[in-house]
Amino acid sequence: MATEQVSERRSSHVRGVTVTAVATxxxxxxxxxxxxxxxxxxxxQLGLAIVAGFVxxxxxxxxxxxxxxxxxSTKDHLYVLFMTFSMWFVTWTILLTNGVTF
Structure with missing residues (x-):
């Protein structure tokens, strides 16, 4: 019984880490x-379309x-959207501030 609880917690944790890593x-x-x-x-405004595509x-x-x-759930979808948008915003701001070109 305790083994099932540990296994369930571990799979839930792995799921959360995977979703967070992919979103970031x-x-x-x-x-x-x-x-x-x-x-x-x-x-x-094309930058927003790019981030929406990645979501x-x-x-x-x-x-x-x-x-x-x-x-x-709706919360999970909003979490993925927020994490992707926030990492895009911070990273692109750093790239724009430093004038990085490719």
Missing amino acids: LAGIAAAFVSAAFLGTAAKD FVQLPVLQVMGIDVEDF
Whole structure:
């Protein structure tokens, strides 16, 4: 009985770490794609479309990694959206501030 609880907690923890890692890496990748396509033009709204695309691409990626996205609640979807957006925003801001071009 105690073994089942430990196993359930471990799988829940692995699920959370996986979702967080994929969301943050997708946000960073979206920032680099934004910087590559848009350069230092921070006024272009295409950056939001790029990050939205990365948010939608994450769900099939998570399914391939074995995460059941059908069980995602609204809170889980908002978490993925927030983590991806915030990492994109911070990373792209750093790239824009330093004038990085590709």
